[in-house]
Amino acid sequence: MAEVKIIGSAASLFSVRVEWALKLKGIEYEYIPEDVRNKSELLLKSNPVHKKIPVLLHHGKAISESLLILEYIDETWKDNPLMPEDPYNRAMARFWAKFLDEKGLLGAWEACQAEGEEKEKAVEAAIQNLALLDKEIQGKKFFGGDEIGYLDLAAGWMCHWLSVLDEVGEMKVFDKDRVPSLHEWVQDFVHIPVIKESLPPREDLVNYFKGSLSYVRSLAANKQ
Structure with a gap:
């Protein structure tokens, strides 16, 4: 089972920005494509509030909203920091x-x-x-x-x-x-x-x- 997974869509700029962050950090991940017009049980379970992509799954814990995911990634993996220090x-x-x-x-x-x-x-x-x-x-x-x-x-x-x-x-x-x-x-x-x-x-x-x-x-x- 992959430690890090992304539920996303190739057309979604919100999904791609999360992939960018993981790649810049050198983090391996599993990509799970989502049909946004026919939402999967995994998506609905992982993001029951907004029911939207992307969702980052880290050790089975779900984080949603792409900007929040970027911050989570930056705080979890310290190499190649994304956020300013100041x-x-x-x-x-x-x-x-x-x-x-x-x-x-x-x-x-x-x-x-x-x-x-x-x-x-x-x-x-x-x-x-x-x-x-x-x-x-x-x-x-x-x-x-x-x-x-x-x-x-x-x-x-x-x-x-x-x-x-x-x-x-x-x-x-x-x-x-x-x-x-x-x-x-x-x-x-x-x-x-x-x-x-x-x-x-x-x-x-x-x-x-x-x-x-x-x-x-x-x-x-x-x-x-």
């Missing part, structure tokens, strides 16, 4: 990671779904959210300095998933002219072998988000 910098890393999930990612997805006049407003709002983070990475290779860390993993969805959302939503949230420092960071981040080898095929992501977008729009149409 308490203030740790707090800021947590702040921006939460901001990215709640405003950056959600804002991009809302812009992807929007249509007509609302789309332009949603795209602009999403860009403004990313512009705030762009200031945080100015003059740095990675958010923590010279080495990849916790906030880089939290922001890692921008290196692959964001351009897919732009394509599917026929928009341009990840505008190089508006967020130039983030674009430079993406180039450094995505060329790290551990990161690059864990990225799912782009075509698979495009098909996944096209299906998700069609589903969401069909639900909205049925409510009218």
Whole structure:
């Protein structure tokens, strides 16, 4: 029985960020693929509250929520630390990671779904959210300095998933002219072998988000 297991999905940026953390730490793990549209008994048992991926299983104990999992991994395996040592910098890393999930990612997805006049407003709002983070990475290779860390993993969805959302939503949230420092960071981040080898095929992501977008729009149409 593997000491460490991940219940996840290749299309899930939340799952992939956990894999990145384990690989950076050099931790061997067993990957358990989950069909999010037909949830397994293992997932429902391991995460009965939210019933979502990813879930990290360590010696049979379940930890859910990807950002919490990243911290758990960092505290459990001390080599190659992910979180900053300084308490203030740790707090800021947590702040921006939460901001990215709640405003950056959600804002991009809302812009992807929007249509007509609302789309332009949603795209602009999403860009403004990313512009705030762009200031945080100015003059740095990675958010923590010279080495990849916790906030880089939290922001890692921008290196692959964001351009897919732009394509599917026929928009341009990840505008190089508006967020130039983030674009430079993406180039450094995505060329790290551990990161690059864990990225799912782009075509698979495009098909996944096209299906998700069609589903969401069909639900909205049925409510009218």
